[in-house]
Amino acid sequence: MRTTRITTNLRVADVDAARSFYTDYLGLSTEEFNMGWVARYTSPETGAHVQLVTRDASAPEDSVVSVHTDDVDGAYREAQELGYEIVHPLTTEPWGVRRFFVRAPDGNVLNIVSHKD
Template identity: 80%
Template sequence: MRATRIMANLHVADVEAAKSFYTDYLGLRTEEFNMGWVARYTSPDTGANVQLVTRDASAPENPVISIHTDDIEGAYEEALRLGYEIVHPITTEPWGVRRFLLRAPDGNVINIVRHRD
């Protein structure tokens, strides 16, 4: 699998309540999206970013990171072949991404994702 970007997913109780720390203090002022349960904030100067997550909308567990790839189908097949635990099967989500979640050998849940073109 080829990772094209890795994004931290920070668990928060409430995206709106947490927002000002990340936007005002850390300078991640650009809100790329906000779906209520997940929001991404980015620095307009550096491109540094983070996702705030309350509770994943469709998966049974929250991922700690999101790994973007350009070959989601290949990544899924490789994960199956290697015997990794699939936490959430490959799915095209209503918000447009195609993704699956797996458990890394260390126990962390990872979101493998491809955004629509």
Template identity: 70%
Template sequence: MRATSIMTNLHVADVEAAKGFYTGYLGLSTEEFNLGWAARYVSPETGAMLQLVSADATASEDAVISVLTDDIEGAYSQAKQLGYEIVHPLTTEPWGHRRFLVRAPDGNVINVGYHSD
């Protein structure tokens, strides 16, 4: 698999309540998306980014990072071939993101996705 981007998923109790600190104080002022339970904030000056996540809306577990790839089907096949536990199957989510969640050998859950935008 080839990762094209990796973003930290920071668990927060409430995305709306938390975003002021990250957008104001840390300067991650551009909101790239906000699903209510997950939102991505970026600094337009530096490109630094962070995703705030309260609870995954469609998967049974929350991921610690999100990894984007340009070959989601290949990444999914490779994860299965290597025997990694698939926590959430390859799915095109209602918000348009195609993804799956896989458990790393250390126990961390990773969100692997592709977005055509």
């Protein structure tokens, strides 16, 4: 699999309540998106970013990171071939991403995702 970016997914009780810490204090001033249950904030100067998540909208478990790839279908096949546990099957979500969740041998759940161009 070719990883193009990794985004940390921080669990928060309320995205809007947590926002000011990440924007005002950390300076992540660009809100790339906010779906209510997930929002990503980015520094326009450095590109540093974080994703805040209350509870994933469609997966049975929350992921600790989102691993972006340009070939999510290939990554899914490879995970299956290697015998890794698929937590959430390969799905094209209503909000426009194609993704699946896989459990790493250490127990962490990763969101493997590709955005539509």
